Amino acid sequence: MPVTMTLLHDGRVDEISVADLARPTIPPDQLESLLGWELKPEGLCQGYMCIPVDQDDLVGEDGLDLRVLADALQRPFVTDEKHAVASLGASHHDRGEALASLDAPNFTLPDLGGNLHSLSDERGKKVLLVAYASW
Amino acid sequence: MINVPTILWIDEEGRIARPNDVAFGSNQFKEMTGIDSEAHLERLRAWVRGEGPAMTPEEVRAAQTLPTAADQEARAEFTLAWWLSQQGHAEDAEPHYVRAGELAPHDFTIRRGTMLIRGLDPMGEDFMKIVTEWTEAGNTFYRPLEPVSAS
Numbered sequence: 612m613p614v615t616m617t618l619l620h621d622g623r624v625d626e627i628s629v630a631d632l633a634r635p636t637i638p639p640d641q642l643e644s645l646l647g648w649e650l651k652p653e654g655l656c657q658g659y660m661c662i663p664v665d666q667d668d669l670v671g672e673d674g675l676d677l678r679v680l681a682d683a684l685q686r687p688f689v690t691d692e693k694h695a696v697a698s699l700g701a702s703h704h705d706r707g708e709a710l711a712s713l714d715a716p717n718f719t720l721p722d723l724g725g726n727l728h729s730l731s732d733e734r735g736k737k738v739l740l741v742a743y744a745s746w
Numbered sequence: 747m748i749n750v751p752t753i754l755w756i757d758e759e760g761r762i763a764r765p766n767d768v769a770f771g772s773n774q775f776k777e778m779t780g781i782d783s784e785a786h787l788e789r790l791r792a793w794v795r796g797e798g799p800a801m802t803p804e805e806v807r808a809a810q811t812l813p814t815a816a817d818q819e820a821r822a823e824f825t826l827a828w829w830l831s832q833q834g835h836a837e838d839a840e841p842h843y844v845r846a847g848e849l850a851p852h853d854f855t856i857r858r859g860t861m862l863i864r865g866l867d868p869m870g871e872d873f874m875k876i877v878t879e880w881t882e883a884g885n886t887f888y889r890p891l892e893p894v895s896a897s
Contacts, residue, residue, distance in 0.1 A: 619825050619829055685815070686818075687815070687818050687819035687822040688822070689819065689822045689823050689842070689845075691826055691838065691842065693838060694830060694833070694835060694838060696826060696830065697826075698825045698826035699822065700818045700819065700825065701818055701821070703812075703813045703814055703817060703818040706812070707812035707813060710810055710812055710813075711807055711810065713761050713762045713803055713807070714760060714761060714762075715754070715756045715760050717760075730756070730760070731760070733756075734758070734759070734760055735758050737755070737758060737763075737793065737794055738755070738757075739753060739754075739755060739756075739790060740753065740754040740755075740756060741752075741753050741771075742751065742752040742753075743750050743751045744859070744868075746858075746868045
């Protein structure tokens with residue numbers, strides 16, 4: 612009987628229906644809406660880029676094996692079966708490439724008054740970003 | 747970001763002009779950290795006033811520490827643990843916090859930053875225990891870029 616699993620990924624929380632918590636899968640038609648990839652004969656594709664993948668390993672009766680998918684995308688995938696939750700992390704390759712681009716990623720945080728501030732608001736100024744902790 | 751304090755310089759175009767570095771705003775903790783705050787502050791003032799350079803893109807890239815697969819797996823474990831904590835499953839979150847620390851033992855934003863959530867003391871014995879283990883294994887707790895922040 613299918614069970615509902617919570618999938619944490621890309622800053623999102625999605626509920627997916629899986630047949631086996633030890634081998635979570637997603638339906639092929641949810642691949643694009645969940646993760647932004649398409650399965651084509653040449654592999655996993657995003658725009659013009661395709662990653663070859665062994666489709667016999669990836670595609671089973673219950674859908675696309677999330678562990679095989681994560682491996683193909685070089686993304687970490689960890690689970691907690693007791694609470695039916697999984698975390699699909701970011702690829703170290705993608706993170707490294709983003710950092711090496713030297714483009715500071717935008718973010719938005721509230722100040723003590725609850726007013727939101729984005730890094731992009733400071734464009735045109737030099738910015739010193741300080742992360743500290745008072746513990 | 748793997749520890750605090752961490753500073754980052756970002757230029758007018760939104761580009762990283764100095765990668766993550768250890769720098770303090772004052773010398774309040776100099777005796778403990780061995781890091782003189784003035785070296786960074788002088789360089790920062792000069793950069794802001796247009797009297798001194800930041801780093802070239804090549805220097806920034808050479809000074810960056812890019813994440814490994816284990817670092818990213820640690821972050822995935824942390825995400826899972828945090829979600830479990832938020833759902834009221836603190837006990838079941840604990841092994842995931844521990845695993846995250848094992849995967850990235852140098853990442854004190856995970857190891858120290860999660861201590862309060864886990865009922866541990868980030869300023870007391872619990873923290874000193876992990877720092878002592880880390881440094882006695884030959885590692886450095888604060889790793890400033892050279893030569894700016896090193897005393």
